[in-house]
Amino acid sequence: MRIVVLALDGLFDTGLAVTLDALTAANGLASRLMGGTPRFEVSTVGVRKRVRSGQGFTIPVQAITPDLKPDWVIVPALGATTPELLLPALERADVKRAVAQLQAWHREGARIAASCIGTFLLAEAGLLDDRPATTTWSLAPLFRQRYPRVSLDESRMLVPTHIGVTAGAAMGHLDLALWLIRTASPELAALVSRYLLADIRSAQAPYVIPNHLAQADPLIQQFERWARDHLKNGFSLQEAAGALATSTRTLQRRCQEVLGKSPLSYFQDLRVERAQSLLHGSGLDIEAIAAEVGYEDGATLRTLLRQRLGRGVRDLRVELL
Structure with missing residues (x-):
């Protein structure tokens, strides 16, 4: 499975790190304990040559090229945690380029996944229109008002559809990564869950x-x-x-x-x-x-x-x- 992680300036550091760490752990465990080759070919790409995280760290990214044909695209959250920060971020040139790229990948058959505030980019691209979705519970009122065509249920942690999957707040990045691993191998997902002391949570409701x-x-x-x-x-x-x-x-x-x-x-x-x-x-x-x-x-x-x-x-x- 070829997975592309789309990194944007100011992203949520933990979201990116936990996604990459879970997929790396899956590859390692598949090789060491299951006698198989790595299941996931993971690339981190950016619409800019230089990308810095929300904490100011430089993220090494590859350029997006015409021959890049992912099976899945993962969109980590931006670190803009309030409406006052998020709305201007959605108007940034690099974010608009990322939205256009998501639309292009979707047309080419890639499935799209996003957690937390990353779900806003999927909604900006129109990929969630007339479909169920979840998002970070803390910004659900803004999401609901900005994207009225989306059938939002922020009480859920994961909402799969035929275009991909959306996940909930912050550590929902880990739930999303485990879900993706499970689509390839339930046995491998169980190993990764035990290795990372993490389980997929079914709901955000207890945390609201x-x-x-x-x-x-x-x-x-x-x-x-x-x-x-x-x-x-x-x-x-x-x-x-x-x-x-x-x-x-x-x-x-x-x-x-x-x-x-x-x-x-x-x-x-x-x-x-x-x-x-x-x-x-x-x-x-x-x-x-x-x-x-x-x-x-x-x-x-x-x-x-x-x-x-x-x-x-x-x-x-x-x-x-």
């Missing part, structure tokens, strides 16, 4: 910080503050809209546009976050914690935690020790 997402929109910020003050009372859409001096329809629309979910779903996110905090530090039993977040019994909270986080109360307590 609701307060961070609320900052993308003034009305959502107000709703978040109201919701935190009313967790014990239960949710009322009419009451929330009235307290914010807006209509229920407007509140529902803004939540969907910014967060990709209903006001009730976001309210439940806050319940989950608060319950996790109490499981960690309060010493309360599950019934008392349920009352703190507006449920009459612990069974309902147990169900919500398992639905949202994929783990039960006992597992969550163990994880937090």
